Amino acid sequence: MITGLSHRTAASACALCVAGVLALMPATAAAGARSKEPAPPPRAAMPGPSLLYHQGAQVRPHRGAPGLPEVSALSWLVADADNGNVLASDEAHRALPPASTLKTLFAVTVLPGLPSGLRHTVSYKELADVGEGSSLVGVEEGHSYQVSDLWHGVFLSSGNDAVHVLASLGGGWQATAKRMQEKARSLGALDTHVVSPDGYDAPGQVSSAYDLAVFGRAGLHNPDFARYCGTAEASFPGDGSSYAIENTNRLLTGEDGVAPYPGLIGIKNGYTSNAGNTLVAAARRGGRTLVVTVMNPQDGGGFAVYEEARRLLDWGFASAGLVDPVGSLDGLRVKSAPATAAPVAAASASQVPDDDSGWSGRAVVAGLSGLGAGAVALRLRLRAKGGRSGPG
Structure with missing residues (x-):
């Protein structure tokens, strides 16, 4: 049980928890959370190695x-x-x-x-x-x-x-x-x-x-x-x-x-x-x-x-x-770009596709949800002890 924590200490702890999870998440999962980045351009499916641009x-x-x-x-x-x-x-x-x-x-x-x-x-x-x-x-x-x-x-x-x-x-x-x-x-x-x-x-x-x-x-x-x-x-x-x-x-x-x-x-x-x-x-x-x-x-x-x-x-x-x-003859055919994923914060577990990185979409959503619930519980405990909340 956590007792006697100041608001600043509790906030720092939450920040460290989130930072730790993000550090453990694969780069692909972290990139998915940056929803404002433009979608990648379509990729050509080139079988290799192709010699068709060689002379002769x-x-x-x-x-x-x-x-x-x-x-x-x-x-x-x-x-x-x-x-x-x-x-x-x-x-x-x-x-x-x-x-x-x-x-x-x-x-x-x-x-x-x-x-x-x-x-x-x-x-x-x-x-x-x-x-x-x-x-x-x-x-x-x-x-x-x-x-x-x-x-x-x-x-x-x-x-x-x-x-x-x-x-x-x-x-x-x-x-x-x-x-x-x-x-x-x-x-x-x-x-x-x-x-x-x-x-x-x-x-x-x-x-x-x-x-x-x-x-x-x-x-x-x-x-x-x-x-x-x-x-x-x-x-x-x-x-x-x-x-x-x-x-x-x-x-x-x-x-x-x-x-x-x-x-x-x-x-x-x-x-x-x-x-x-x-x-x-x-x-x-x-x-x-x-x-x-x-x-x-x-x-x-x-x-x-x-x-x-x-x-x-x-x-x-x-x-x-x-x-x-x-x-x-299919080597330069352009594949459609994948659909842009919804921001993780606004997505439900069923909206985030699993990938092959070792961290499924459902696991990421569940982990972040758990961290959010923990932060709320800590905030309520502090308020009950008379602590002040910071700016929203």
Whole structure:
């Protein structure tokens, strides 16, 4: 029993008790009590060690792994689409103009919000700003199209006219570019800068082999995206009757002397004089799905992009179990910041989550509650003996 303590002595004792508890508490628990500090920023989940920012070709082969194929592209990447492991790459994060492969990000962003059966009559305004020399599917003012028709125009004919109409339905050209930029960041695609949603050359518009593989992989999780990007032929509405359109991805159709790739799923090819030939392709074989990106081959002519993608896919399938990943397509995806905890003084035990520090939230609350009760009891005892209370 404590007797004969002055008010100042009792207050000092309480202060020492609290200080002792705080000294014993782990740093994480003490930090949680400082409720006025700003919440920490979101963290990127980087698997390690990643080699994707290193220069030159990157691969981690085991004994017996096949050698990397000859590839002249300025940037390329081959990854497992199922788990996101990057099997090999070269200049994966090099910022380059993407041409129409940027339409993969456009579709990932806009497609989920537009019902495929929705019918729309095209206005002149929606086609007024289509860039000169753009690839077109033949969308015409005053004609009515289903959204599914327009997506066939995007994926098969790489129609910038179809992109403009879909972007209008999705909120407008600039709003769509902003949404695409936000979507890229949410997927961990940090190299991409969107200016023109159709991939038309524009100052400052860039992406990377890494980012385009991220977009292609994300798109394949949407059954509509996967169906459109893997369609070789379709009918497109015209004056009085429909006409046939064919996918410009030669690995899918086998046109122009390019042999079709067995098990090819899609995804999207592109070309501009500034970007050169670009391609994001995915194929499935033996229960594995691979995604490759090839950007601007320097040798072999206009169809080299398909042959280099073919060699990378062949190498990827032959390397099953024989290489370790050099990075991950999930490696830069930003995790949401944890919710800010309520101040400990105002929280109940059920509101404070347990952690793995050895001091649970409930223990902290119970300990502080016990100290508070002890301080009140001591104060009442002192008052009963005639002691004065200090300022509140």
